Amino acid sequence: MIHAHLGRTGVRVSRLCLGVMNVGPSVGTDLSGTVMDRALDAGITFFDTFLDTANAHGRPTRATGYTDAGAAEYAVGDWLSRSHGRRDQIVLATGLHGPASPGPGRPAGDGKLSGPEIRRRCEESLRRLRTDHIDLLQISSPARDTPWEEIWQATDMLAAQGKIVYVGSSGLAGWEIAAGNEAAMRRRSLGLVSNLCDYSVLERAAETEVLPVCQSYGVGVIGRSPLLDALLDGVSAYAPAGVPEQRQVELRQVERRLERHRPRFEAFVALCESFGERPASVALAWLLAQPELTAATIRPHGVDELTAALRALEIVLGERELDTLDRIAPGPAVAVADR
Numbered sequence: 001m002i003h004a005h006l007g008r009t010g011v012r013v014s015r016l017c018l019g020v021m022n023v024g025p026s027v028g029t030d031l032s033g034t035v036m037d038r039a040l041d042a043g044i045t046f047f048d049t050f051l052d053t054a055n056a057h058g059r060p061t062r063a064t065g066y067t068d069a070g071a072a073e074y075a076v077g078d079w080l081s082r083s084h085g086r087r088d089q090i091v092l093a094t095g096l097h098g099p100a101s102p103g104p105g106r107p108a109g110d111g112k113l114s115g116p117e118i119r120r121r122c123e124e125s126l127r128r129l130r131t132d133h134i135d136l137l138q139i140s141s142p143a144r145d146t147p148w149e150e151i152w153q154a155t156d157m158l159a160a161q162g163k164i165v166y167v168g169s170s171g172l173a174g175w176e177i178a179a180g181n182e183a184a185m186r187r188r189s190l191g192l193v194s195n196l197c198d199y200s201v202l203e204r205a206a207e208t209e210v211l212p213v214c215q216s217y218g219v220g221v222i223g224r225s226p227l228l229d230a231l232l233d234g235v236s237a238y239a240p241a242g243v244p245e246q247r248q249v250e251l252r253q254v255e256r257r258l259e260r261h262r263p264r265f266e267a268f269v270a271l272c273e274s275f276g277e278r279p280a281s282v283a284l285a286w287l288l289a290q291p292e293l294t295a296a297t298i299r300p301h302g303v304d305e306l307t308a309a310l311r312a313l314e315i316v317l318g319e320r321e322l323d324t325l326d327r328i329a330p331g332p333a334v335a336v337a338d339r
Contacts (some may be wrong), residue, residue: 017298
């Protein structure tokens with residue numbers, strides 16, 4: 001397994017990040033543990049529960065043993081509790097989104113992610129994860145609603161208490177990343193060390209602004225949806241028993257996205273067939289070949305999908321193959337140069 005520094009920090013993470021969104025919520029405790037065991041055995045040391053446990057994304061599930069929002073955090077917490085040494089072997093990331101939904105003790109707010117709420121949600125994540133600290137706390141789209149100074153005050157306090165180590169972001173525009181780190185520098189805080197963003201061989205908009213800004217500020221780039229949410233390999237191949245309705249929803253989403261990418265998608269699949277490789281593995285290999293990328297998040301539903309993702313580490317795309325992929329799905333720089 002190849003490792004890289006997380007942005008400008010001293011910590012190193014595996015270049016494949018196990019996104020646990022589809023593990024705990026979808027398949028239950030036994031298979032969740034098996035997938036995480038296999039991932040760790042394969043050298044994956046970067047685990048991220050953000051896409052399921054950011055409060056806007058976390059969801060209750062009926063078919064598994066996890067019944068509360070934040071099911072992926074419960075799954076990881078259960079897994080960590082079964083072996084004392086596992087926590088020290090992984091870099092653990094989670095996150096939070098916007099303000100929590102109104103509920104007991106949580107009146108409707110004004111749309112801002114307040115400092116007290118950041119601290120409260122961090123405590124909830126720590127409880128579900130059964131750990132005393134989070135290595136990377138990722139905040140999604142906060143700068144539109146909440147002053148960065150308030151965010152840094154809350155996260156600096158959490159860091160001083162030893163409850164978090166680093167702060168990252170998810171889905172921010174380049175100007176938001178710059179604004180956040182400029183505000184952190186005024187406070188002499190470390191600031192954002194990573195940004196989770198959509199990036200794939202067929203969707204390369206991040207190359208226009210987000211990647212250059214991240215490089216300028218020493219912010220690591222974590223590629224999300226490298227397989228276009230299963231567009232490149234189909235969602236029905238590994239449908240887990242007990243949750244067919246979830247996979248049907250995914251299939252409908254994939255079909256809608258496919259219409260936007262059909263010509264490039266078909267050309268990409270044909271190229272992969274000429275390589276003798278699965279499209280999902282080639283797509284992930286392409287992403288790992290991008291020098292700006294720190295890690296790519298994979299979200300397997302089971303061991304078969306994890307194995308397919310690990311295959312990407314063995315695929316070497318040379319200059320000729322990368323040029324061919326640029327012609328099939330040109331990034332912004334290539335598209336401008338060809339005008």
